[in-house]
Amino acid sequence: MTSFSDFTETEYEMYLPRLREMESLISRAQILTNTVVHEELRKVSEYAALRNVLTSDLNPRYLLLDGGLAVFLHFRRKYPSMPSGFMLRELCTLARKEGVVLCGVSKNHTIPFAHRIAKMAQDVFGDGTKWFCLLPSKEDPGGGLHITEDRTYIPPVLAVPYLFSFSSDNRPSRIDFDRIWWLENVFVPNDPVATRENEKALFRDIEFMSRDARWYGYPVPLAMAHESCKLSYEDLRLAREICRDVRIEMGLERRKTDPPRADYNL
Amino acid sequence: MMLHKNKLGELYGKVGVGNQTMLGIMGNNRDISVGEIFMIYSQRDGHERVFFFRVLGLENYLRQVDDISRVAGTLMVEGDSYLSGIERNMLLSVDGRMLGYAEEKRGGWKFMSPRRLPDHLADVYRPIPGTSDVPVREMLSSQTDGEVYVGDLQVGEATLDVPVMIPSKFLPMHVGIFGSTGAGKSNLMMVLIKSIIDSNVDVLRGQKDKQPISAFCIDPHDEFAKGVDKYGIQSIIETMDQNTRSDVIGDFYYITTHKKATPREVKRYAKEIRVRWDEIRPRDVYSIFEFTPQMASFIDAQFNLNKEKWIAEILDLKEDPDGTPKGTLHAVQRRLRFLERSPIFVKDGSSILSDIFTAMETGRILVVNTSLMRDTEQFLLTTVVTRTLSDLRRALKSSGNLSDFERQGQMRLPAPFFASIKTKAKAFYGKGGSGDSASVRDPRDLPVILVTVEEAPSILNPELMRGRSVFKDISRQGRKFNMGLLVVSQQVSVLDNVILSQMNTEVNLRLGNEREIRSCIENASVNISGFENEFRVMSRGEALLTASYREMPLPVRIPLFDTVFEQEKGRYKGKKSRKSEKHVL
Numbered sequence: 001m002t003s004f005s006d007f008t009e010t011e012y013e014m015y016l017p018r019l020r021e022m023e024s025l026i027s028r029a030q031i032l033t034n035t036v037v038h039e040e041l042r043k044v045s046e047y048a049a050l051r052n053v054l055t056s057d058l059n060p061r062y063l064l065l066d067g068g069l070a071v072f073l074h075f076r077r078k079y080p081s082m083p084s085g086f087m088l089r090e091l092c093t094l095a096r097k098e099g100v101v102l103c104g105v106s107k108n109h110t111i112p113f114a115h116r117i118a119k120m121a122q123d124v125f126g127d128g129t130k131w132f133c134l135l136p137s138k139e140d141p142g143g144g145l146h147i148t149e150d151r152t153y154i155p156p157v158l159a160v161p162y163l164f165s166f167s168s169d170n171r172p173s174r175i176d177f178d179r180i181w182w183l184e185n186v187f188v189p190n191d192p193v194a195t196r197e198n199e200k201a202l203f204r205d206i207e208f209m210s211r212d213a214r215w216y217g218y219p220v221p222l223a224m225a226h227e228s229c230k231l232s233y234e235d236l237r238l239a240r241e242i243c244r245d246v247r248i249e250m251g252l253e254r255r256k257t258d259p260p261r262a263d264y265n266l
Numbered sequence: 267m268m269l270h271k272n273k274l275g276e277l278y279g280k281v282g283v284g285n286q287t288m289l290g291i292m293g294n295n296r297d298i299s300v301g302e303i304f305m306i307y308s309q310r311d312g313h314e315r316v317f318f319f320r321v322l323g324l325e326n327y328l329r330q331v332d333d334i335s336r337v338a339g340t341l342m343v344e345g346d347s348y349l350s351g352i353e354r355n356m357l358l359s360v361d362g363r364m365l366g367y368a369e370e371k372r373g374g375w376k377f378m379s380p381r382r383l384p385d386h387l388a389d390v391y392r393p394i395p396g397t398s399d400v401p402v403r404e405m406l407s408s409q410t411d412g413e414v415y416v417g418d419l420q421v422g423e424a425t426l427d428v429p430v431m432i433p434s435k436f437l438p439m440h441v442g443i444f445g446s447t448g449a450g451k452s453n454l455m456m457v458l459i460k461s462i463i464d465s466n467v468d469v470l471r472g473q474k475d476k477q478p479i480s481a482f483c484i485d486p487h488d489e490f491a492k493g494v495d496k497y498g499i500q501s502i503i504e505t506m507d508q509n510t511r512s513d514v515i516g517d518f519y520y521i522t523t524h525k526k527a528t529p530r531e532v533k534r535y536a537k538e539i540r541v542r543w544d545e546i547r548p549r550d551v552y553s554i555f556e557f558t559p560q561m562a563s564f565i566d567a568q569f570n571l572n573k574e575k576w577i578a579e580i581l582d583l584k585e586d587p588d589g590t591p592k593g594t595l596h597a598v599q600r601r602l603r604f605l606e607r608s609p610i611f612v613k614d615g616s617s618i619l620s621d622i623f624t625a626m627e628t629g630r631i632l633v634v635n636t637s638l639m640r641d642t643e644q645f646l647l648t649t650v651v652t653r654t655l656s657d658l659r660r661a662l663k664s665s666g667n668l669s670d671f672e673r674q675g676q677m678r679l680p681a682p683f684f685a686s687i688k689t690k691a692k693a694f695y696g697k698g699g700s701g702d703s704a705s706v707r708d709p710r711d712l713p714v715i716l717v718t719v720e721e722a723p724s725i726l727n728p729e730l731m732r733g734r735s736v737f738k739d740i741s742r743q744g745r746k747f748n749m750g751l752l753v754v755s756q757q758v759s760v761l762d763n764v765i766l767s768q769m770n771t772e773v774n775l776r777l778g779n780e781r782e783i784r785s786c787i788e789n790a791s792v793n794i795s796g797f798e799n800e801f802r803v804m805s806r807g808e809a810l811l812t813a814s815y816r817e818m819p820l821p822v823r824i825p826l827f828d829t830v831f832e833q834e835k836g837r838y839k840g841k842k843s844r845k846s847e848k849h850v851l
Contacts, residue, residue, distance in 0.1 A: 167344070211344070211346050211347045211348055212347065212348060212349060212350050213337045213338075213340040213341045213344065213347040213348065213349055214330075214331055214337050214340075214349065214352075216340045216344055216347055220350050224351075227330045
């Protein structure tokens with residue numbers, strides 16, 4: 001597929017106008033490298049799966065996503081710069097409507113000085129304590145943290161991030177909630193005590209999900225999802241083998257598919 | 267498809283990795299023990315086969331967990347941790363050895379050595395007693411058939427109703443019973459004696475077209491007749507009806523040093539062991555003592571000079587005869603002096619040797635109470651009996667007719683003894699009459715004779731076997747004469763290689779130490795390398811039966827004598843029809 005004209009006279013022809021419209025919204029087109037495109041494809045697939053869950057009759061209480069809820073925006077901050085951004089915001093709306101708590105857990109949290117926060121928690125509450133810590137934004141009472149002043153996407157737009165740790169053996173992780181949901185369900189204006197109670201109830205649930213001895217401190221559903229869909233080196237080897245067979249069947253030229261290090265027995 | 271897979275047992279797991287020798291199976295998290303036997307159903311290339319697999323090692327396996335120790339550590343340290351939905355991921359990784367496979371050929375099952383591999387991810391079945399017995403019995407028939415019952419096929423801690431037997435035709439190729447104290451040797455001997463009696467009963471009743479089996483069974487603790495617990499061989503004898511008893515045991519089965527000391531009920535079937543000095547040959551003593559070449563040549567000279575009176579003459583000599591190195595006489599006398607004090611080896615008087623010969627040539631069992639004998643007496647008795655019986659069969663084998671046999675017998679055996687049994691021997695050995703011209707029978711048509719050698723290392727050690735031991739010939743040539751040794755020993759490592767290499771059936775019970783386990787594995791007639799762990803966990807009464815004529819090493823549970831006796835005591839009563847027939851006659 002090289003251009004929109006390839007869709008003419010196919011079953012997808014009817015979607016062409018909408019595709020063109022979407023294309024016009026992709027403001028990061030100039031940086032669309034292979035990696036970015038692959039990442040985007042992964043995201044939209046995940047979001048599509050998420051949407052399927054939300055529209056199914058499963059009725060979960062929580063829906064956990066591997067990765068943060070950051071949405072990259074057009075530099076003028078008018079709208080998301082990629083289709084996945086639109087999808088995520090739409091999912092947030094849908095989740096609110098369905099009464100589902102949508103959260104994104106990132107092990108790579110990119111929060112500066114997280115280890116210092118963890119140390120402070122340890123100093124105050126003692127070893128082995130389970131804790132969470134809100135990273136407030138400028139709009140929150142008391143304002144934002146100076147350590148995140150120069151970070152555009154911390155806190156992410158329309159999301160509320162927390163640092164948390166349920167096990168002293170692990171580095172803290174980050175969990176993001178939809179800010180609109182958070183304002184409606186967790187935050188109580190002018191009542192920090194009630195807000196804290198709501199936060200505790202929320203984290204009590206998430207902590208309970210994170211007690212499996214195999215992945216202690218990490219939510220079980222995400223761990224299980226990871227186990228069942230991760231690609232091991234062996235999976236990659238098999239994928240390369242299949243790819244090679246397909247190329248041969250298609251009559252394409254033979255090309256080495258092993259990683260270059262294999263050429264040198266590395 | 268010919269086989270009903272559900273008859274094999276319960277579906278347990280799938281074949282994972284491995285080769286034709288060792289396999290790894292991934293199975294359910296069940297209570298499996300080392301030693302269990304699994305069956306693997308395979309249909310590679312259209313060939314339906316059932317592979318037999320023996321568990322040698324077990325490992326817990328958690329799917330999707332690389333580091334089980336870490337998970338265990340977390341469960342310990344983090345008090346609130348759990349394992350959600352782990353049950354389905356809990357598996358058992360089972361390693362073990364392929365024992366071989368059964369394949370149906372021309373309507374019967376054939377068992378083959380492990381030279382093929384089950385199909386990819388083949389189904390593994392765990393036998394269930396009560397369900398799997400019949401198919402296992404059929405598939406393993408070539409591995410378990412025979413006349414002499416040893417025990418039942420053991421699958422882990424349970425047994426299947428699959429009797430494991432030794433074919434009587436392989437008894438002359440010698441049997442070894444190895445096991446440390448308390449491993450169950452005495453019970454096994456009693457079970458074997460019972461099996462031999464059972465087999466003989468069947469032969470006499472015409473139910474089996476085989477030769478009867480004779481056995482000369484050394485009983486070092488005098489426990490076979492009365493038994494260890496409730497029943498003994500005497501119980502079998504007493505259960506028999508008159509006819510069966512006289513057919514199977516004749517008028518005695520128990521021989522002892524002191525008949526007076528025998529319990530009353532056994533005394534009726536007992537005889538005293540007496541062997542005259544003139545029935546002993548120099549080779550007999552060479553088989554039990556070490557003699558220097560000077561001593562042996564002195565004895566040989568005395569034997570040539572005095573023939574059967576050689577012992578009496580040597581013991582009467584006062585000083586070394588001319589030409590004999592000084593001290594030789596004393597050394598020889600010192601070794602032979604025990605004969606003077608022995609209650610069983612007598613200078614003159616009656617002897618039991620001819621009765622033993624008659625019993626052994628008519629398919630009977632003799633229980634030899636050696637509990638009151640000294641070691642040397644026991645060894646000499648075993649040797650004299652073995653040599654006498656083998657020399658007679660050798661004489662038979664070397665003859666064309668009974669006249670030849672008489673000549674051969676006179677040449678090979680002590681004259682007084684041969685004179686006393688000549689007529690009987692001719693009756694046993696002659697084919698169609700006992701006249702001189704009557705041709706002789708093939709030893710293979712005569713009863714199989716099994717002689718027990720107890721405490722075998724004392725006489726089957728390399729030092730004695732290097733010389734002119736009677737047992738060296740028997741171990742090599744017994745087969746020709748239909749005569750085998752039943753070697754009972756606590757140790758394998760100290761036995762001579764000649765006997766070990768000629769031994770074709772081994773019943774390996776629990777062994778004492780690593781050295782014996784190693785020797786046992788090296789000596790086994792089929793490859794049982796890898797079974798070291800099994801030997802280490804064997805219980806009393808458990809054995810591994812290996813035989814050169816079988817592909818599969820068979821784990822066997824030897825039942826208690828009392829149990830098998832109680833189950834089968836009905837078989838010794840003669841059929842009623844027979845009784846009434848006799849009455850009419």
